[in-house]
Amino acid sequence: MMAGSGPTVRQRRLATELRRLRELQGLTGEQAARRIGWQPSKISRIEHCISRVKAADLIALLNAYEVSGKVRQSLITLQVSAREQGWWDVYDDLPSDYAGYIGLESDAAAIRCYSMQLVHGLLQTEDYARAVITATMMSEEPAEEIDRRVEVRMTRQAALGKPDPLRIHSIIDEAALRRVMGDSKVMSEQCAHLLAQARQSHVTIQVLPHDAGAHPAVVGPFAILNFPGPHPDVVYIEALASSIYIEADTEVHQYHQVFNHLSAMALNPDDSHTFLHIIATAP
Template identity: 35%
Template sequence: MADTRTGGGAPTVLRMVLGKRLQHLRERAGVTYEQAARALDVTHATVRRMEKAEVGLKVPYVEKLLRTYGVGEPDEIEGFVSLAREANQPGWWHRYRDVLPEWFSVFVSLESESDVIRAYEPHYVPGLLQTESYARAVLRAGMPHAPEGEIKRGVALRMERQAVLFRDENPPMLWAVIDETVLRRNIGGAEVMREQVDELIKATERSNVRLQIMPYSAGPHPAMYGPFHLFRFPLEELPDVVCAESLVGAVYFDQRDDVSGFLEALDRMCAQAVPLARTRAVLSALRKEI
């Protein structure tokens, strides 16, 4: 999956699923990219981008491709087209497009539809577990010249993202490893940090949150290069997707070999980090030091 710092609208997970299905239908029919492109009178790159969910699924294109791939049943075509229309609808996060970079729109889309979210965070508390005060301090540090209204909008987006952990139907499992540095870096002052650690202690009581701490004493580990998230979905068409962040954007990976490397790093880190059963005790001890 390509770097998404630039490009078209952020894909919804449903659009990704439909792109995978179009690819499967094309390959099953023995149709090449060039042949599919001729049927639409577009370039083969456009067909590739549709399959990779890098562009919206235009309904006339979808209908023509389905027929080109031998899908002739009206009900099957209509069902696919209805899903394509739904996939083209903006997600709830579209309301925050004024403060939401394109690359991070992809992240929120994946986060919203995940079944499992695994993460390593060496700098900050994961966004899904941040308090409002901590989130405000983090955003202000990252955008020192932003107007206060922009910071407020960014905090509101972060708080609304957290609803995914509390939804009634199939909330995702969040399993995060955070570096000890995260808990010792003074962000927003002592009061903000105490409130944040208290929130982390509460989070460990949730059945869908697993939190581990990577202590200084553990020494080097496989992911010292920076933060990343791995998203897993309940839909078999979708592979795991990894987001590796940088200062100005992110790169998304969905190729098996790439994702396997991140998954192995997470497993090794979980073995090195403080065991889950001791997380609360470590947090409580650090809380007394603040």
């Protein structure tokens, strides 16, 4: 479990490969550090994605592990891509937790999420997002700052319109649809937007109605991020002052089980669409 901003998938992959190469050499972290002339803690920080791998450090590690040829070049290329700036880096005033999450989201292939009080950010309309951001900032922020946060949220949604789009399966608690953000017009438009999104093959929306009763996610919302290739899933939990990333296989598996349970309890997609239509067209 990791609090704070998380590493991108490319950073995680590089760290995993470096640990694998060390183990192939039969070296412990301490032995590898002595071979290079480092403190053992530096090896640990790199392999656990606490520290980014600098170019010079990568070369030192590859030399110590006797890595050459295509493997060596691929890892050098991976290190370069892992430090490339994402589109969100131009927003240098974003909280580090949020920026870290956007980095993970941008590398994800699919997201399974349960939303309890709010519609997931990838599915929000601009007016709904503005109402949410204004409410959650809880301060007299200038209008320009709110505009920038809304712009970031809308830009995130470009992932759903790519040629190979991000797949999202969103289970939305009825409470999130009944809680008025902005005004009734904003909510009506938000429900209509969800309906439009749900018509796309890569978007699945289910509503968890009040009468479903108690369920295993009553403690709060979560998102499970799935990545291309062999990279393990990550669970993201947003809290008031920070964020938590869950990476342990057994814990991630628990969240998958909870999500499957919620999906079985929720209205099926067709009935969810009917539910959303009723709210969207309510006077």
